[in-house]
Amino acid sequence: MVVAGDDALAHRLAAELRGVYGEQVTLVVPPAQRSVRPPVVGRTRATALFDRVSAAVNRASGTGNGNGNGGNGGGDGAALAGARVGEPPGSERVVEAAELTEDVLGDAGVERAAALALVYDDDETNIRAALTARRLNPRIRLVLRLYNRRLGQHIEALLDQASALAGAPLHAGAQGPGTSGDPGGPGDPGRDVYDASTTVLSDADTAAPALAATAVAGTSKVVQTDGLMLRAVERPPPAPGEVADPGLCTLALLSATANDPAGADGSEGSGSQGPQLLPDEGAVAGATGRGTVVLENVSYAGPELSSGRGVVPSFGSLLSRRLRWSFAGLVACVVGLAVASMLVTGERPLQATYLTLLDLFAINDPAIGEPLGRQILQLCSGMVGLLLLPVLLAAVLEALGTFRSGSALRKPPRGLSGHVVLLGVGKIGTRVLARLRELHIPVVCVEADPEARGLALARRLRVPVVLGDVTQEGVLEAAKIRRAHALLALTSADTTNLEAVLYARSVQPDLRVVLRLYDDDFATAVYRTLRAAHPGALTRSRSVSHLAAPAFAGAMMGRQILGAIPVERRVLLFAAIDVGGHPQLEGRTVGEAFRAGSWRVLALDTAPRGQRRAASAASSRGPSLVWDLPATHVLKPEDRVVLAATRRGLAELLGRRPRRRAGT
DSSP: OEEEOSSHHHHHHHHHHHHTSOOOEEEEEOGGGTTSOOOOTTHHHHHHHHHHHHHHHHHHHSOSOOOOOOOOOOOOOSOOTTOOTTSOOTTEEEEEOSSOOHHHHHHTTTTTOSEEEEOOSOHHHHHHHHHHHHHHOTTOEEEEEOSOHHHHHHHHHHHHHHHHHTTOOOSTTOOOOOOOSSTTOTTOTTOOOOOSOEEEEOHHHHHHHHHHHHHHTSSEEEEEETTEEEEEEEEOOOOTTOOOOOOSEEEEEOOSOSSOTTSOSSSGGGGGGSOEESOOHHHHHHOTTOOEEEEEEEEEOOOOOOSSSSSSOOGGGTSOHHHHHHHHHHHHHHHHHHHHHHHHHOOOHHHHHHHHHHHHTTOSOOOTTSOHHHHHHHHHHHHHHHHHHHHHHHHHHHHHHHHHGGGSOBOOOTTOOSOEEEEOOSHHHHHHHHHHHHTTOOEEEEESOTTOTTHHHHHHTTOBEEESOTTSTTHHHHTTGGGOSEEEEOOSOHHHHHHHHHHHHHHOTTOEEEEEOSOHHHHHHHHHHHHHHOTTSOEEEEOHHHHHHHHHHHHHTTOEEEEEEEETTEEEEEEEEESTTOTTTTTOBHHHHOBTTTEEEEEEEOSOGGGOSTTTTTTTOGGGEEESOOTTOBOOTTOEEEEEEOHHHHHHHTTOOOOOOTTO
16 A cells, blocks of 8 residues: 655554554655654644643642543544654555655555555645556556545546556456565455545545534534435433433444543543443443433435525625615605505595605606695605605615625624634635535634635635634634634644634633644643533544544545544544445344444445445435344345444454554
């Protein structure tokens, strides 16, 4: 396996392939990333700020590790435990290259590799390298990290077509080029290797549902892929005498205690006190006092929000509320005058209304010689007409201003409350913003860069935006942080995220916060201190690379990962797999195929084999997926199933022997 990248995702992906799947990995990174830990933006300043907070908390509580809500302490660290890039184990080779040229790909062994992952932050770099790699080895499986979805679809089809024209097999079971190394490597006789297809993924799309769901409810976890939505929910322990609702199935048991004595905070190293993924019925029944994560709902969502029609404002937004009330009052006056004219002159309703409008616009003949009542009505109509002129002028000016500001950024309205403050609208923030708006959650964005990627989306969706440095006084107040429901700090700078969270908590102690931190150890320390300082408020620290790496690793192994949900500091994957060729599934019932702690079948795809493009067509053929299967249903070789699996469970199901490592 060859992994090429320039940020935390490359390191995590290499560690995932090596530590979970037991694969030989060649890691291609820029020269500065081999022996030096990837830099953390503003680390010194953030650490100093955090140390002051920690000292204050320790003086107040007497300890820096208190009880609180469970959470995820994982950050965007460069490596997992025991997988430092600077100390590569025997199964990993590191290639340093400032630019991914053809010579570098050849030195990395692309011509003999089974799969290549290109996870640079720049889309153009990944595309250029993918085209070169496909030419060097038409049979290699390609996994690309692309932010542009539409471009990704075209590139995927182009590279698959190039592989087909070169005569490479586009299906599993073809024998690949031999390589020396571990038994069971890509060149072993009799072992299936990966098809030469291309998979395009986005780390932003993988992490956005979990980030958005955490901000919305704090306990909801959503996996959504092309119209298919799986919603899981954290449920507290049932009270004595109550029976917990299992939902469709129980996906996980949460930690037995929020104060982890091992200091692992819900990771795999927490032992029996930590979270248990995919427990059996006996474990669920015996888990007293532990919260659960259950699959609550499966639905088929509609298409995503349109990205090109939000610029034109609706008719109701053209005029302010005061102006609309002014027009309503004028209309009421006209109706009253018309009724009075009908009563005084005896005219028919239509004729009376016509005369009133003529008087209103001062184009009727003077009522000389007419009854007194008619003359008084004409004068009143003239006065109403005078009042109409400034109202019409104000309406025209306001409508023009609305159209002019239709392409500008909106400001937060005065009475806004219960909203989510989204700090940073880069790649990740943009996807989170789109997901929050799909869920109809009010959002206020805060961004320091006026040219940020997500501002165009915020403008189209008419989302209020505050431009300014969040570390400056008054910026969070402008975003109405005092009345906000949650704060998502998703910038790439640790110091900015931490400082924003600390200030927001000082303003609103019960505020729900989700922050993105780059360094694992630093993120764990921040999480523990915030939990101790604010035990009644929910705190989460999320890692984009931690959520995305399993999906990229599964794609390199030839399986489609539909999504991932965080369970404290562990990850539960959802994958689509063909039953044929897997003795753990083939010929077994759903109940027999269930492996506690490893995998569980959730759904059966009944679509004809020729119509299965993984599960990506779920939005157009939702009824073909059968959920809540009976335990007695027998899985056939031609079936395709959607299952939930742990990282090591998926590796075992794929036929790999995961390497055991302490604490993983």
